[in-house]
Every structure is written in C-alpha cells, then in structure tokens.
Amino acid sequence: MLPADGLLQLTPQGLYCPAAEAWIDPWRPVSRALITHAHADHARPGCGEYWATGSSEGILRQRLGGGINLIPVDYGALNRIGGARVSFHSAGHVLGSAQIRLEAGGESWLVSGDYKRCADPSCAPFEPVQADVFITEATFGLPIYRWQSGAAVARQILEWWQVAPERPSLLFCYAFGKAQRVLAELAALGVGEPGQPGAPGEEILLHGAVDALMQPYREASVVLPPTLAASRLERRADLAGRLVIAPPAAHRSAWMKRFQNPQTAFVSGWMAVRGARRRRGYERGFALSDHADWNGLLHSVRESGARQVYVTHGNSDGLARYLREVEGICAEPLDRVFAAERNDSETVSAEDAADGA
C-alpha cells in the first residue's frame, strides 16, 4: 500500500495527488486528470480537465470527443498544478505517451504509465527520469520476455507478406500504437516507395478503426507508407498480394469475408508466449510489444534512482520480489487494487480475438 502521507494516494477513482488536486489516468470521471497516454485503459471519458502532452491531443480528441477540456503540455516543461510541480516525460510507448513526475513538499514521485525502451520510429524515445519514488508497470515482468528490435520484426513481417503474392495478408494488431509502429517500421525498410511493396496504387489497406487514427500520426510527421481505408476499394477489387492491417476484434468477423483465402498473423508481445498464437487461431505470430521487456524494466528502475518502487500491471509480485531480493531496492506490488480496475487494452484485444469477436 502507499503511505498515508505520500505524494500519491489510491482512491476509488485511481491514483490521486492531493497537492495537485489531480488524478493520474483515473478509472472514473474526476475534476482534473493527468493522462499518461491515449490507450482506453488510461484515458477515460467524463473528466473536467485533461492535462496531456500536445502530441497525444489528436488521438485523445479522436477517442474522447473533440470538445474535451484538454490542456496540452510539452515534454519536459515544468507545470505548476495546485501546490505541485508536474512534468511529462516521454515514455516511448505510443505517440504522445508520457511518464508523469510530481514534486511537492521536498519529495518527487514518477509514474511510468506504460513504457518501452526499444526504438520506435512512430514516437519519441523513452526519457530516463529520476525521482524518490517510482511507480512502474510490469506487463511483461518476467525474465522470459526479451524483445527483438522493431526493425527485425518488421523484416519478418515483410518476408511473410512477400512470400504469398496470391493471397491477401491480414495482419492483426492493436489499432492505436502498434499498427502505426508496424507501418513506420515497414516504411523504414522502403515499403511504400516506388518499385517497392506497398507503392502508390498498391497501398497498404487499413480497417476503419486503424484508418481513423492515422491523421494525428501524419500531422506529427511520422514517416509512414501510403495507406488506404479498405472500405474505399470496390467490393470486387482483387486483393491478392495486398497487406491489410486490422484490429484483433475484426479477426473472424463479417468484415473478414471480403478477403479471399487470406493468410493471417497477429502482432503482439503475447506472441512470445508458447501456444498463444494457436489458441487465438492465427497462422503466424510476431512478437512485438510496446511495453518494456524484463531487462528494460530493471534498467528503468535502476536509472530512476528511486529509493522506493511500486509495481503495477502484469507480474508485479515477481518483479517487486526480484527488486527486493536481488537488487536490494524497497519494492512492493500495487496490483491488488489495480487488477480490479484496469483492463489492459492489449490483453483485452487479444482475448477478444480468441473468442472470435
């Protein structure tokens, strides 16, 4: 549990900072929300004020409504909110994602939100930040999780797509973040350039849920291949050899029927788990995550210099124990409270897919 006199407290609405009179990624509507990023389990509708990075504004308005009262902040800028000094620092997770650092009464706390340490051409890199107390996620907090680079996974995806010119290639992944990261990694390999796969006229096709989120990325000048909403093609168009990106919820749905004899694959950190691909009914799995792997988590805890660490999401007990016993850091899980409230978008989407929804 968090200390009763700490800078942050757990309330029924979520993590609360009394000094700033603000909640971080609240679970329920509150007067003032500080938002780490625009995934659905972190940014919920109904709050009075949303403080978030300027680079997440486009996605947040897309998802929560254009009329929300959003106060955009720059990475690294110091904001006075109530009696606290609050700054947002890049988390490297998705476009606009931030760790939030709060300081008041001579104490500093850092809330990681979701984060990763691998390079990602679709968002700013993780910024190491120091604080007295660090609240870290541990979605993939087991030593078995060690990620390959996004570039290496993108090469595998390109090869998988190119060996089946007679079939549409349906690639399923979370619509916000993962889809654009995959596209940006493919662009870095030349996809979309004249004479290359995905060149103009042979654009990568997008499910509507993915297409709706592309504009903020293009406005942020992320380099992406040309894309086209699949719904804009005529129903009888020949889709052999085309790459199509769709959210897991579209897998085995009526939407899929227009694609003749498709090959299917799922992109997720969970694809690193043996049996996960088969259970969800995909022909192929690519392990690519927007969360830190085991070494990324340890590295980040050490770099924070924190004297006290709280762990949420995923294997919080295991990571906290390792930090105490091997690293000699005061660490404990916060998960019992979080587990009931959160529903990780990546996990839920994957499970949806398993149900064929």
Ligand SMILES: [Zn+2]
């Ligand atoms: Zn997230």
Ligand SMILES: [Zn+2]
């Ligand atoms: Zn999350």
